[in-house]
Amino acid sequence: MSAQDRVDMAKPEVTTRDHGAGVGRSLLWLQNAGLPIALVVLVLFFSIRSDLFLTVQNLRNVGLQAAALAAVSCGQTIVILTSGLDLSVGATVALVSVVSALAINHFGMAAGILCGIMTGAVIGVINGILITWFRVFPFIATLAMMSVLSGLALSISGGTPITGLPPEFTSLAYTRVGGVPLPLIVSVTVLVLVFLFLHYLRLGRHMYAVGGNRQAAILSGLNVSAITVTAYAMCSLCAAVGAIILSARVGSGQPSLGGSLPLESVAAVVLGGVSLFGGRGSIFQVAVGVAFVSILSNGLNLLNVSSYTQMMIVGGTLIVAVTFDQRFVARS
Amino acid sequence: MISAHPTNDQVRGPPSGLSAVGISKRFGGVKALTEVDLSIRPGEVHGLVGENGAGKSTLIRILSGGLKPDEGSVQLDGISRSYSSPADSRKDGVVTIFQELAIVPELTVAENIVLGAEPSFDRFGLTLSRHRANLIAESVLRRLRGDAIDPRRRAGTLSVAERQLVEIGRAIALDAQFFIMDEPTASLSPRESNALLDVVRKLRSEGKAILFVSHHLDEVLEISDRVTVLRGGRAVTTLPAKAATSEQLIELMIGRPMETLYPPRLPCSGPPVLRVRNLSRPPSFEDISFDLHRGEILGFAGLVGAGRTEIMRAIFGLEPPHRGTIELDGKTVAFRSPRQAVRAGLAFVSEDRKGDGLVAQLSGRENLVLTAAAEGGSGTVVRRASIRVLSEKIRQQLHIRGSLDLPVAGLSGGNQQKVVIGKWLLGHPRIMIFDEPTRGIDVGAKAEVYRTIQKASQDGASILLVSSELSELIHVAHRILVISGGRITAEMSSDDFDEKEILKAAFAAHLSSAATEAELRA
Structure with missing residues (x-):
């Protein structure tokens, strides 16, 4: 009577659940509070080590530097929430920078910026189509696109910066509203828009559904492909905003912009507690992640740490963050 | 028909x-x-x-x-x-409610219930009205007598039973008429199962x-x-x-009477090989002591989660015990890794054969020689000819059906299990641990697994057999230890195996819950 015995014997009384939830809760707490605490420690450390760190001028600098990364990380967050990844954000920034610089020189500022943004949207849709229709892994699809877009940016620009941009464009980067750099205001706006999108629009909730349980999303009749394509389109749109900010700062269309953005954006997003496995994370935590990465690099600059060493430190930080993510997934 | x-x-x-x-x-x-x-x-x-x-x-x-x-x-x-x-x-x-529940952990209960058909503020259905989603979820859950579940809770924090209710709730919100439920009670406790059966009755009455x-x-x-x-x-x-x-x-x-499933039990009377004393790793298990004799099949009965698998893992060096000793042939051993245990002549047929036992993409042959102790696999270079000879021997011995040249993922569950067992047999282990060796395999393969276990014990191996199928233990083992709440609560030998006594001992640590269970059934 094997089957019957199994009925009698296979009766687990779940006794370990409370214990497990306790571990999960403390880990969750660490996830949520760990980064802000680390940020505070970082700020304290740099304030003590450098007199220049806690000055209005420097904090404005940090804000300016963080602006582009923040915009790009917003997009990266959306993609990672759907359990995807976009490695092409850096190359997207380069191409958008070149395209918008050329367009600004030909059609004027507003039309030029619009051209750049549209370019971003097209790139995102291509990424999304590669991943959904052609079923290329996000990692491979966006890695390949990174090369394609970089090459495109270099050949359009002939490998040199596109200069001669009107001063009203370049001054955008240094405009302040109430003492706050305009680029930072733009990025914070993007952040708030992404927050509203993720929390109050059905499509935003569907991003969580696709990343959290793809099967559930399919069974509930969601158009998973369309949702995925939208996610990549939004990611590249955000990258395009970052490209405009960076181009204004450097005052030209640069085919070499954004090389470190894939790593930095993924680092900021994962530091912000967004799971690389998808479906879990909040955009405001990512903002803290962006602040962490930006302040880290600013502070290291002030301490005269070489950019080579900085690269190692950012890489190490990402590894630590991912280790936490893995632990968390393993426990829950 | x-x-x-x-x-x-x-x-x-x-x-x-x-x-x-x-x-x-x-x-x-x-x-x-x-x-x-x-x-x-x-x-x-x-x-x-x-x-x-x-x-x-x-x-x-x-x-x-x-x-x-x-x-x-x-x-x-x-x-x-x-x-x-x-x-x-x-x-x-x-609507089909599969075993793998389709719940999005990060969304709320209400959002899961209305997923794909969310109520909206605007005409185009862009926005999500959480308030109305919560109301829908509340009314659906009330119909299912799941009022205890807060629609605002994150679905990831729910128990399996609650998730199931949420999924049934989603179907009801869609006004489903046909419910296909695949093993709905497989991972529920008795009380939760009863609650689920009530829900099913409710659905029927509607x-x-x-x-x-x-x-x-x-x-x-x-x-x-x-x-x-x-x-x-x-x-x-x-x-x-x-x-x-x-x-x-x-x-x-x-399709046949049940008696033919088990081979007749053969006697065993060898000297002790493995001596376990006061093995503890709280809260999983505590004070586990027993002797295992040469050629003996020692069964471990108990409820799922009683700590049996953890004991086996401790012996095999996967999760070292906190206290207690293990003696192998009179010498104290403390395996820090499975590798050391394998070298000392232990083998572990795990309950999760896909996760722990097999590399799904490799062929049956390659899996067979994967163990460090397997003769064809020792050394650095893979010797295909000797692999072939060895694997043919095992195939005949265990009656493995299907091609050993293709990835094992393509074999049936029973044949996969035989490959796992064969992999260990190749190393001529002296102590074999079987953890739920017949879970999820068909009757024919079960009979062959029992025969194989018996053959191994006749050849001098000593067997630790963990099983949740009581009849399996009663027919195959020489002796049974009952584990409850991480402790040994009974020991009996084949002359006085008694199903009722074993069950009673298995519930020993859960007497209160067992009593409520009896009430529920009455």
Whole structure:
């Protein structure tokens, strides 16, 4: 009577659940509070080590530097929430920078910026189509696109910066509203828009559904492909905003912009507690992640740490963050 | 074969409900289903039982649109339907609740229930009205008597039973008429199972049709109006549940009397080989002491989660014990890794053969020689000729069917298990640990696994056998230790095996819950 015995014997009384939830809760707490605490420690450390760190001028600098990364990380967050990844954000920034610089020189500022943004949207849709229709892994699809877009940016620009941009464009980067750099205001706006999108629009909730349980999303009749394509389109749109900010700062269309953005954006997003496995994370935590990465690099600059060493430190930080993510997934 | 269409259907005109009509399905050369008829009618719970591999999951997938039949059709109220996906069949009100629950952990309970059909503030359905989603979820959950679940809670924090309720709630929110439930009670506690059965009864009283697929035959008989038995891809019979017993169902499922399953027990009287004293790793287990003799099969009975697997893992060096000693041939050993244990002559056939036992992409042969101790696998260079000779020997010994040259993922569960066992046998282990060796494999393969275990013990290996199937232990083991709450609560030898006593000892640490359980059933 094997089957019957199994009925009698296979009766687990779940006794370990409370214990497990306790571990999960403390880990969750660490996830949520760990980064802000680390940020505070970082700020304290740099304030003590450098007199220049806690000055209005420097904090404005940090804000300016963080602006582009923040915009790009917003997009990266959306993609990672759907359990995807976009490695092409850096190359997207380069191409958008070149395209918008050329367009600004030909059609004027507003039309030029619009051209750049549209370019971003097209790139995102291509990424999304590669991943959904052609079923290329996000990692491979966006890695390949990174090369394609970089090459495109270099050949359009002939490998040199596109200069001669009107001063009203370049001054955008240094405009302040109430003492706050305009680029930072733009990025914070993007952040708030992404927050509203993720929390109050059905499509935003569907991003969580696709990343959290793809099967559930399919069974509930969601158009998973369309949702995925939208996610990549939004990611590249955000990258395009970052490209405009960076181009204004450097005052030209640069085919070499954004090389470190894939790593930095993924680092900021994962530091912000967004799971690389998808479906879990909040955009405001990512903002803290962006602040962490930006302040880290600013502070290291002030301490005269070489950019080579900085690269190692950012890489190490990402590894630590991912280790936490893995632990968390393993426990829950 | 009894027809699934009683005559009164024809009196009423077109048959109402969801039916499978003459469905056949092949996978490559294997016929998974042959001319299966089955119907589920409004207001009915229809049980579906069968051994693993009998075709239950194939039938479910066809009914829910996940697979297309080669022959025959799925009909709704007598009209042939062709579903392209489970999402497609949902539009007709056919909802399948799979074992792997389709819950999005980061969304709230309410958001999960309205997923894909969220209420909105605007005309275009862009925004999400959390307030209205919560109201919908509340009313649905109240209907299911799941009021205790807060619609605002994150679904990831729910227990399995609660998640199941949420998924049933989603189906109700979609106004589903046909519920296909695949092993709904498999991972529920007794109380949760009873609550779920109440929900199923509620659905039935509201005129829904339910296909209830389960291994738990008592439950199937308790809840169902009719039961269909599948065997080897055919619907052997459909019978009223009232008239059936679980013994009858089992014999229909395996197609022969049950006695032939187990080999006769052979005597054993060797010196002790393994001596375990006061082994502890709280809270999993504490003060575990026993001797294992040469050629002995020592069974470990107990409830799932009693700590049996953890004890085995401790002995095998996977999770070292906090206290206690293990002596092998009189010498104290403390394995820090499975590698050390394997070197000392231990083998571990894990309960999770896909996760721990096999590399799915490698061929059967390569898996066989994967263990460090296997002769063909030692050294750096893979010697294909000797692998072939060895694996042929094992194939004959264990009656492995199917190609050993293809990835093992393609073999049936039973044959995969034989590959795992064969892999260890190649190293001539002296102590073999079997953790739920027959879980999820068909009866024929079970019989062969028992025979193999017995053969190994006759060849001088000592066996630790963890099993949740009591009859398996009673027929195969020389001695049984009962573990409850991480402690040994009973020991008996083959002369005085007693099912009731074993069960009582297995519940020893849960006496209070066992008592409430008895109350619930009464």
